Amino acid sequence: MAESVDSSNTTPPPESKPAATEHKSWADEAEEEVPEETNDAPSSSSVSSLNVDALAIDENKKTATKFLDEPEDSNIQAVTSGDTPYTSASTFEDLNLSPELLKGLYVEMKFQKPSKIQAISLPMILSPPHRDLIAQAHNGSGKTTCFVLGMLSRVDPNLKAPQALCICPTRELAIQNTEVLRKMGKYSGIISECAVPADSRDSIPIAKRAPIMAQVVIGTPGTIKKWITYKKLSAVRLNILVFDEADQMLAEDGFKDDSLRIMKDIERVNANCQVLLFSATFNEIVKNFVSRTVKKDHNQLFVKKEELSLEAVKQYRVNCLDELSKVEVIKDYIFEIGENVGQTIIFVRTRHSASMLHQSLAELGYEVTSIQGALQHDERDKIVKEFRDGLTQVLISTDVLARGFDQQQVNLVINYDLPVKHIVGYAREQEPDYEVYLHRVGRAGRFGRKGAVFNLICGERDANLMAKIEQHFGTHVTEVRAKSVEDYKGALREAGLLQ
DNA sequence: AAAAAAT
Known part of the structure; x- marks a missing residue:
């Protein structure tokens, strides 16, 4: 169209x-x-x-x-x-x-x-x-x-x-x-x-x-x-x-x-x-x-x-019952198997959710770092350096890193929230931010490498956004059932990240 | 809302 x-x-x-x-x-x-x-x-x-x-x-x-x-x-x-x-x-x-x-x-x-x-x-x-x-x-x-x-x-x-x-x-x-x-x-x-x-x-x-x-x-x-x-x-x-x-x-x-x-x-x-x-x-x-x-x-x-969508980066969706189960998906599946496939960036919509998610995962004993624009400059530099040096495996980020950030070891991108356009006034329906979506996806698959993206979808609103994104880029985003580790392994295998 | 950055 x-x-x-x-x-x-x-x-x-x-x-x-x-x-x-x-x-x-x-x-x-x-x-x-x-x-x-x-x-x-x-x-x-x-x-x-x-x-x-x-x-x-x-x-x-x-x-x-x-x-x-x-x-x-x-x-x-x-x-x-x-x-x-x-x-x-x-x-x-x-x-x-x-x-x-x-x-x-x-x-x-x-x-x-x-x-x-x-x-x-x-x-x-x-x-x-x-x-x-x-x-x-x-x-x-x-x-x-x-x-x-x-x-x-x-x-x-x-x-x-x-x-x-x-x-x-x-x-x-x-x-x-x-x-x-x-x-x-x-x-x-x-x-x-x-x-x-x-x-x-x-x-x-x-x-x-x-x-x-x-x-x-x-x-x-x-x-x-x-x-x-x-x-x-x-x-x-x-x-x-x-x-x-x-x-x-x-x-x-x-x-x-x-x-x-x-x-x-x-x-x-x-x-x-x-x-x-x-x-x-x-x-x-x-x-x-x-x-x-x-x-x-x-x-x-x-x-x-x-x-524009990179063919080497496989796009998936995971339907989640509620916001809380998004954390479950991350800890049960992404951390269980994701760590074997390289580094991961988890994108969130707000600075606040970056801190919150960081805190939740840290409390559960997972090693993650997070970055967002409200941090001190030297703190930002330090977190990026640790990630670049491979000292951290999973980085939570706002869209501060959505564009341009080039770390070839990143094979997995998680959209904890889908990016939405900020609409002034009272819009009935949310519009996805197609450009930000594409840039986030592009953090994986640098220079033609294989990669995968997991979009965590919760509710009709997210489903709508996802559908619009698929339509916009003319791509299909495959659903992964959030039932077992095997489902995730299958997805990563299909993406070429696991044998 | 987020991103820069200044005040």
């Missing part, structure tokens, strides 16, 4: 081309980034021969392009602006990167060749005239590498001034992206700074801070805005501005104003700053809005929503 809406806005109708090939498992090719799991067709599989075919032109001189490459076509729809030809990169060498950056990719990151989204987006990001780009790609498919490499490539190492800026919705994501950039840029000599609020004890008053000399700055909107306002962060030499989770950053209350403000502040002093918007989700309304926040001649990459 919504498909027509989707395609009409993503892509002008093709004129002469046959319909895009059926979608194949994205996961198969996303695995390219994981050396030990690489079992793909050899890289000679004709990626380099693809070129851009003009399919249709609209009044803005937008050209719809279809990248015809590997047999497992991932159906990323490209809309390019003007007549710059872009050729997909089959190797990182195709991108004219510095030897230092190539070394970072191969030695530090252990990458072999670009993933699909990298192959397509990087030429668009790196080739003059450096047009703005709105890029959508699946969870865990390597978006971070796209913009991190974009930032590193567009920095002049000899110029000691901020040249690349990246804005993220959470502290955790800003830290994670900074770590990726430092790793990838290890041999480049490029200096970076993470702009998130410091612990109260070692924070320096902004007025006393020296101006930022780092060449790349990655952070959250409040701190970045503050640095710009106090003239500690100059936008004059910025070549590239990235919004990670851009749909949230630019369209959601609380983020939108800050993001647009930062964009305007930069524009005022710098007309040539390339803007990149990255996310796994851009719903139709948001897509429409954000495309008006970037330059008119921007390029676009989009994926249909029906093809």
Whole structure:
């Protein structure tokens, strides 16, 4: 039903081309980034021969392009602006990167060749005239590498001034992206700074801070805005501005104003700053809005929503009699067998329920940690670090970690509550937050790994939400009977997480 | 409601 809406806005109708090939498992090719799991067709599989075919032109001189490459076509729809030809990169060498950056990719990151989204987006990001780009790609498919490499490539190492800026919705994501950039840029000599609020004890008053000399700055909107306002962060030499989770950053209350403000502040002093918007989700309304926040001649990459669910992540529902039995399900089944399949994140809707669930499980003797935005910054950092180090197996979280959090050992995601949209006024029926759902699911199955999601459903209200989610993404969420451990084992086996 | 972050 919504498909027509989707395609009409993503892509002008093709004129002469046959319909895009059926979608194949994205996961198969996303695995390219994981050396030990690489079992793909050899890289000679004709990626380099693809070129851009003009399919249709609209009044803005937008050209719809279809990248015809590997047999497992991932159906990323490209809309390019003007007549710059872009050729997909089959190797990182195709991108004219510095030897230092190539070394970072191969030695530090252990990458072999670009993933699909990298192959397509990087030429668009790196080739003059450096047009703005709105890029959508699946969870865990390597978006971070796209913009991190974009930032590193567009920095002049000899110029000691901020040249690349990246804005993220959470502290955790800003830290994670900074770590990726430092790793990838290890041999480049490029200096970076993470702009998130410091612990109260070692924070320096902004007025006393020296101006930022780092060449790349990655952070959250409040701190970045503050640095710009106090003239500690100059936008004059910025070549590239990235919004990670851009749909949230630019369209959601609380983020939108800050993001647009930062964009305007930069524009005022710098007309040539390339803007990149990255996310796994851009719903139709948001897509429409954000495309008006970037330059008119921007390029676009989009994926249909029906093809966004990761096929490698199996989705299940568990019907629970009441809220209390949700805890039973978690302790009897998830803890009994879940611990054998890797790490688990349990998502809850409120900060309060994060604490409550944590407490209940702790009282029952289970080792869990929980994270939510009301905790102290250093506490948040500590909990994430323990989880990353594998010291904790099960982490309860609000949606603070719903987006972007990349921990490859997470194979299991529990939706203790389904995400719902906050509707102002008196709505009769609750609407699921489809984007948050997809992002939560995407915490499992990183880079094409297997994963499973258990949605704990209680009552008609939850059942309704679940049904809407299934309909929206065109996926089936299999029911698991909450009767015995065997039922759960069967589900995990089916998901490929158990033998 | 949650996410940022400032006061």
